[in-house]
Amino acid sequence: MRVLGIETSCDETAVALVETNPWSTDILSQVVSSQIDLHRPYGGVVPEVATREHLRNLPLLVPQVLRDINLTLDSIDAVAATEGPGLASSLLVGHSYARGLAVALSKPMIGVNHLEGHLYSPFFSNRRAVEFPFVGLIASGGHTLLVHAVGWDRYIKLGSTVDDAAGEAFDKVAKLLGLPYPGGPEIERVALKGNPDAFGLPRSFPERDNLNFSFSGLKTAVRFFYEKSAPMQQDPVWSYDLCASFQKAVVDVLVRKSVQAVAQARVERLAVSGGVLCNKMLRDELEFACYEAGIELIVAEPAFCTDNAGMIAGTAAEKMAAGIPPHCGEDINPNLNLFSPEPEGDLARGLSAAMKLKNRQTKNLPKIGDVPAPGEIEVW
Ligand code: KG4
Ligand code: ZN
Secondary structure (H helix, E strand, C coil), X not given: CEEEEEXXXXXXXXXXXXXXXXXXXXXXXXXXXXXHHHHHHHCCCCHHHHXXXXXHHHHHHHHHHXXXXXXXXXXXXXXXXXXXXXXXXXXXHHHHHHHHHHHHHCXXXXXXXXXXXXXXXXXXXXXXXXXXXXXXXXXXXXCEEEEEEEECCEEEEEEEECCCCHHHHHHHHHHHCCCCCCXXXXXXHHHCCCCCCCCCCCCCCCCCCCCCECCHHHHHHHHHHHHHCHHHCCCHHHHHHHHHHHHHHHHHHXXXXXXXXXXXXXXXXXXXXXXXXXXXXXXXXXXXXXXXHCCEEEECCHHHHCCCCHHHHHHHHHHHHCCCCCCCCCCCCCCCCCCCCHHHHHHHHCHHHHHHHHHHHHHHCCCHHHCCCHHHCCCC
């Protein structure tokens, strides 16, 4: 089965074609058109600019993805697009384009949750079939989330940020220090030259059983320290040390909470993705901590950490291959939730909540025989 995926939830126009194989779903071709240069002068994403670029890019990128592997639209079995969460106007362009394509081709259209795509991307990127249960860490510009993934569509929130996302903190601190957008790669580049133990910056929620994150206190601490140290600001070594100390504070918290989450959920696997996971220090520290704790770590390749369409097409393909009825959303949902409302109150109770949800959803899931084969799915 071949699925064409479209991802336009924010400022990247991404298109990919994937194919399901007996053991995994593999990428056949993909393109990502980044708009970073267009948004950089504004210090962040401008929704109107992003929307216009998606409109321009999609009619060029879809044929390009097919041309790259000498395939035509006839060879596609389904079209998938991000349904949410994300910027409304950006989502609308990709989702509408995908729906139009699906109708024209008489193929199924599948709406995919962007966060579910991120959860699956470490497996996809490593050409592995997804193995439940696992704990997923998503750290990007919009989200910092720890999820207990029990099965497809069975997700329990273990922790999330109560204010800024990790990537957002990198972007804001970079802006304060006069570094360009996006801040994460810039801070990482500067931090390489600094001493991560130079300045003691605060870590949020140090309690062992609290899996939430908070980065605004750290950001404010950096701002106060920076403003108070005006004479030092011109000293490059001082700036290197500040970037390195800030990076270490973010990395420490993400690593510690992830390892705690795995223990709390009583699983053996940690799968991580999102733009912040491009950070080498974070990848190295996670590897070390997981090795020490006997946790299997699955990390997405950097190209699959940031927003991409492979994870969207791959999620749709794997779910269909697993017999999950495709979700043919008629519309976008910028606030699309990954979690069922029921387990939200059970956040800290991990496993018991997981079992409760599992039992409830197993009852409602259709039997494999009830699920239509891809060709039989109705397009409206
Ligand atoms: O996943 P992503 O591409 O888009 C969102 O869905 O947000 O993540 C972008 C975020 C930005 O905040 C960026 O600064 C951060 O990921 N980022 C990094 C690195 N590369 C990107 N943060 C830290 N270190 C990096 N190397
Ligand atoms: Zn994302």
